[in-house]
């Protein structure tokens with residue numbers, strides 16, 4: 001595990017190499033300037049390379065920083081992040097069972113608002129309704145712990161607000177039009193690009209903590225996942241934002257999304273639910289369409305008309321309006 005608040009020796013070496021980008025620095029120089037042993041310097045360089053940074057080495061001359069990493073490392077995120085509270089504390093894993101589980105565990109202790117848990121790969125990723133969430137390398141898999149200052153009833157707007165934030169960010173950075181699909185999917189050309197999951201702990205009728213889990217197929221080989229899950233119920237196809245071969249890095253999408261997420265959370269805190277729902281409605285393609293939803297009580301078919309202030313979806317069915325809170329929307 002790497003965090004945004006330790007690894008000082010490693011960061012000393014990395015930052016020194018970065019700030020002397022065009023020069024070779026010998027192990028002895030690094031050891032003298034940074035006041036760490038030569039063995040420690042060597043160990044740090046080895047670790048820095050294993051984290052995906054390109055460090056050149058030449059005999060008798062030493063080490064030179066060549067290129068940064070593709071990985072979403074905590075200190076790289078911290079450097080770029082413009083938020084006020086989201087991401088001030090970051091836990092990073094090469095591999096984990098589920099960031100959601102880890103975040104839920106640490107959220108039972110006293111924890112800083114906006115803490116993030118992220119992983120390059122999850123081996124037991126969790127999707128909505130307890131489904132498996134395939135999370136290979138190339139995706140962005142993370143959970144954000146939020147200590148909400150808004151009303152308990154507004155928790156149901158969180159998935160609406162965060163999926164809206166992701167659509168806006170994707171449009172701004174890549175010029176790609178993605179859609180929100182109730183309750184919290186993001187789609188491109190009708191296929192699923194990203195999903196969100198909300199877990200809330202409630203005490204004395206007050207939401208204590210919300211853990212928002214987000215999975216984005218950034219540059220994922222979705223054909224492999226498609227083969228595995230195409231026969232699952234309500235599956236409607238899966239897509240990736242970029243091809244697995246793309247050289248684009250994840251960091252811009254990640255940091256810009258967190259900034260947008262913070263804005264919608266502020267809106268929610270300031271009681272601007274209506275604004276969020278209005279904006280969300282501009283990004284969805286389910287309204288005025290014939291849809292069906294499988295709920296625990298059976299299948300409901302009708303025309304999707306709007307989202308209510310509590311996040312429920314209103315469906316017109318046989319002349320009556322029905323409000324649904326949980327389920328998967330299938331466009332007929």
Ligand code: BTN
Nearest residue numbers: 098125126127128142195213215
């Ligand atoms: C969905 O079913 O659409 C929600 C998927 C949420 C997946 C994310 S990936 C990061 C976080 N950790 C998990 O185990 N799940 C969420």
